[in-house]
Amino acid sequence: MTGVPIKVLVIDDEPPIRKLLRMGLGTQGYDILEASNGKIALELLAHQPALIILDLGLPDIQGHELLRIIRARNAHVPVVVLSSRGDEAGKVQALDLGADDYLTKPFGMEELLARMRAALRHQLQVQGERPVFHAGSLAVDLVRRIVKVGDKDVKLSPKEYELLRVLVQHAGKVLTHRFLLKELWDELTDAQYLRVYVRQLRQKIEPDPERPQFLLTETGIGYRLRAPD
Incomplete structure (x- = not known):
C-alpha cells in the first residue's frame, strides 16, 4: 500500500484479536485505531476512520445498537462486522442495519483484507467514482x-x-x-x-x-x- 495510510478503527473487546488485527493490518500499511468497548469506539469516531471493523460481542453496548449509532453519525463509512455468532438472523440484522460485510470468527487474514478492499471500493462507487x-x-x-x-x-x-x-x-x-x-x-x-x-x-x-x-x-x-x- 502506498500514499497516505488508510485509517481503520478496530472495535473488539478481546486483546488477542486486537493484537492480531494490529499486526496483520499494520504490515499492509493500515493505520490502526483500537477500541475495547463501545464508549471508546464512539469517541474515536472523531478521528474519521476510513473503515471500521466491529465485533458484535462488546461489554457495554450491544453490537447491533452500536452499529445503529455509527450509521446515524456516518452513513457512508464502510463497516465490516466480526463475530463469533454464526446465526443467520444476526448476520441479516447487521447487514440490514448498514454493515457492508460480515465475517465469522475464526477468520483468515487474507479473506478479511479482501473484504476490506471490496468495502472500500463500494464506498467509492456510492460516491460516484465509477459510472x-x-x-x-x-x-x-x-x-x-x-x-x-x-x-x-x-x-x-x-x-x-x-x-x-x-x-x-x-x-x-x-x-x-x-x-x-x-x-x-x-x-x-x-x-x-x-x-x-x-x-x-x-x-x-x-x-x-x-x-x-x-x-x-x-x-x-x-x-x-x-x-x-
Whole structure:
C-alpha cells in the first residue's frame, strides 16, 4: 500500500484479536485505531476512520445498537462486522442495519483484507467514482444502460436490468433478500420472484451459471455482486 495510510478503527473487546488485527493490518500499511468497548469506539469516531471493523460481542453496548449509532453519525463509512455468532438472523440484522460485510470468527487474514478492499471500493462507487462497472469480463455502463460480457452485448429485461443495477451500485456488499425485495418490488413480494430473476440474470451474464463468478449467493442471507476490478 502506498500514499497516505488508510485509517481503520478496530472495535473488539478481546486483546488477542486486537493484537492480531494490529499486526496483520499494520504490515499492509493500515493505520490502526483500537477500541475495547463501545464508549471508546464512539469517541474515536472523531478521528474519521476510513473503515471500521466491529465485533458484535462488546461489554457495554450491544453490537447491533452500536452499529445503529455509527450509521446515524456516518452513513457512508464502510463497516465490516466480526463475530463469533454464526446465526443467520444476526448476520441479516447487521447487514440490514448498514454493515457492508460480515465475517465469522475464526477468520483468515487474507479473506478479511479482501473484504476490506471490496468495502472500500463500494464506498467509492456510492460516491460516484465509477459510472462504468468492470469485474472480469463483465461491464455495466450505468449511464448508457449497456451490459457486456467480453465483446458480447447482453440484452436484459427491465426487471433484470434493475436487479443488476442495484447489485452494481452495491458491488462487493452483501445485499439481503429483504433489501432487494424492497428495492425492486414492495418487500411483501414472495422471495421466489427474486430467485427467479437471479437465475435468469446468471443465465445471461455468467460463463457457467451453475458456478457463478459474478453474482454470488450468501446462503440464507442474500446475494453479493463481485467487487469491481
